[in-house]
Amino acid sequence: MAGFIINIEKKTRQNEYFREVLFTAPHSQLVIMSLKPNENIGMEVHPQVDQFIRIEEGQGKAILNGEESILEEGSAIVIPAGTEHDIINTSPNQSLKLYTLYSPPNHPEGTLHQTKAEAEAAEEH
Numbered sequence: 001m002a003g004f005i006i007n008i009e010k011k012t013r014q015n016e017y018f019r020e021v022l023f024t025a026p027h028s029q030l031v032i033m034s035l036k037p038n039e040n041i042g043m044e045v046h047p048q049v050d051q052f053i054r055i056e057e058g059q060g061k062a063i064l065n066g067e068e069s070i071l072e073e074g075s076a077i078v079i080p081a082g083t084e085h086d087i088i089n090t091s092p093n094q095s096l097k098l099y100t101l102y103s104p105p106n107h108p109e110g111t112l113h114q115t116k117a118e119a120e121a122a123e124e125h
Helices: 008-014 116-124
Strands: 019-024 029-035 050-057 060-064 067-071 076-079 085-089 096-103
Touching: 008 029, 008 050, 008 096, 029 085, 060 076, 085 096
Parallel strands: none
Antiparallel strands: 019 029, 029 096, 050 076, 050 096, 060 067, 060 085
């Protein structure tokens, strides 16, 4: 396939998995995520990867190098390589639905983690 075309808003809102890689190109990767109520991605740093995140549904909080920002539907976050970051779903009863672009790719092509625990176990290996 020469590229990838999808209704990203619809796909993101329908997603129930913690992480699903939708498309991997040589220099970028499209991933959708769904964080359960009060769940977070986990504090992390990508030394060589820039990341863009867009919130499609829900409310949350971004922490970038210790600075907190409130997130809502339509929020966009740009995370330069080397930035310590976490995304947290602050809602007690609604999932936080987002998509993210990594440049270069950050996960193996075809990655699908139904839960955060599954993702953490995979990253340990």
